[in-house]
Amino acid sequence: MDKFGNLTGWDLEGFHCGGDTEAWRRLGSHVVTVDDPVRGPVRGTRFAVWAPNAARVQVIGDFNWWQGDDMEIVPGSGVWALWVEGVDVGTQYKYKLQHSDGTWQEKADPYARFADIPPGNASIVWESTHDWGEQESRWLQQRAETNVYESQMSIYEVHLGSWRPGLSYLELAEQLPAYVKWQGYTHVELMPVMAHPFPGSWGYQVTGYYAPDARLGTPDDFRVLVEALHAEGIGVILDWVPGHFPKDDWALGRFDGTALYEHADPRQGEQLDWGTYVFNFGRNEVKSFLVSNALYWVQQFHVDALRVDAVASMLYLDYSRPEGGWVPNQFGGRENLEAIDLLRYVNKHLYEREPGVIMIAEESTSFDGVTRPTNWNGLGFGFKWNMGWMNDTLRYISRDPFHRQYHHDDLTFAMVYAYSENFILPISHDEVVHGKGSMLNKIPQDDWRKFATLRAFYSYMWSFPGKQLLFMGQEFAQRPEWSEATGLEWWVDSLHGHNGIRQLIRRMNEIQADHPALYELDCSPAGFTWINADDSAHNTYSYVRASRDGQLVACVTNFSPNPIAIYPVRLPRPGRWVEILNTNSTDFDGNGDYLNSNGVLASPTVAGADEWAAACLNVPPLGSVWLRHESE
Structure with missing residues (x-):
């Protein structure tokens, strides 16, 4: 035998x-x-x-x-x-x-x-008996035929264990898809579901790279959740952690008594920030382990995208290390050539093997070519989180409104590099933990200013070039920071202000889906034109988004507490512009003032002055207005 x-x-x-x-x-x-x-x-x-x-x-x-x-x-x-x-x-x-x-x-x-x-x-010991249905086959076929760069991508980031604490994969399959669809998101991003012993790591210290977290059910139960999300038209992004692994003595570390999966030299094999080991990316068997793992989740669980965690820590040998505490590469440089080779290998393989898959990098530096194809000497990711945009915008809204005029370029600077990569605009879990405060509590002064500013900020975010990502609980502006131990404050989602934020997110997702101008050319300069980038005196930003077929949406955001009753702008076409969103609407718990209910008429300017048409509109305090061009 x-x-x-x-x-x-x-x-x-x-x-x-x-x-x-x-x-x-x-x-x-x-x-x-x-x-x-x-x-x-x-x-x-x-x-x-x-x-x-x-x-x-x-x-x-x-x-x-x-x-x-x-x-x-x-x-x-x-x-x-x-x-x-x-x-x-x-x-x-x-x-x-x-x-x-x-x-x-x-x-x-x-x-x-x-x-x-x-x-x-x-x-x-486990063998799957899950039977993927016919509808799932149609989903995979549709995924393969979709141009994700020119499609709407509105992402809801979720920690499954604390979204509604106590729910299993099967119970989540009954509740999460319905809620995400009602909110209008196109994708969910799941924080790591791989087996991990410490809940406080949120899944980022993985001990079982091929095993879904058993706290919530079996691997086939997780497949049921993925299929239920797909049935509602929702793509599934999964966080993947190839950058490091914990030192638990029963897991990967020093597996056979030697440094097998990691480097033996702590200057190469340990991540100081997290107290973890770093994979030996140049070892062939480790390459097989990691590329197989990436394919495993995509192929065996029908995950649509992997968001690769902490890419910067993989790219640089001196990442968060003291002077003399790292080993240069063979050319004397700081780049981790073996990790770069692995990332290119994984990305190239998955894109060739699984049609329609998306690879996303959480990369916080200015490393060149993160989303450039591997045959153009890039890393080969499809999208990169725009951490610069996130840091600049959160710093801006945390300022007293009076002081924002002196930091106007915090919000305009992103356009300097907006098309250097294919970007996702992330407001993730990392921004609402560890003393950083919730989105609502980042904003100074009273509740009126907090809620109004947050509505304006989300409108600015949803209209800016790039795909959107928002962490759970921020869609109804919960006040405390997120805690995996307590979950979300669902009881506030129907209260005044909180419900308005949630209704706004839902409405913006609906409007975005109906207006290709707000997403189709996210990755092309042809999709964005400033109306006025320099109005620091009013803390106001205005620009036009365009689609390939010429649809135009003008977006004006006022981050000052002062209303502008007759705000002069120049629009790229004369004629009637219809207001499709005003964050001060009573639908979103605004007071209903400074709307443009009858639309805005743009008139041709004096011949020879310029080709744009002049118009005036109402802009609410700490508010945002979207206008769609309807007719000449």
């Missing part, structure tokens, strides 16, 4: 060369049937683990009373394997490794596709 469960050294050649993009099919635990000369086909589970420096490896589990069955090295590889008859789905297990010094240590399976609920850390 085959003691390795049909696994050979040839099967592992790609893994050792760094080119196995589906390594989870060969390593980990798999229920397989082998042929017995006497009994015929016999069902059992094959266990396989990479531990080339271990002196001895056993698999222990509830099937052998945790006493250990010896595994053997697959010839021609550093992988230990064993097929065990009768072991089936649901079996808990670990690997027990003897180090070269004779000591033993128990480890979770790096390729486990299911894991025990913390504080348990056993791996669990």
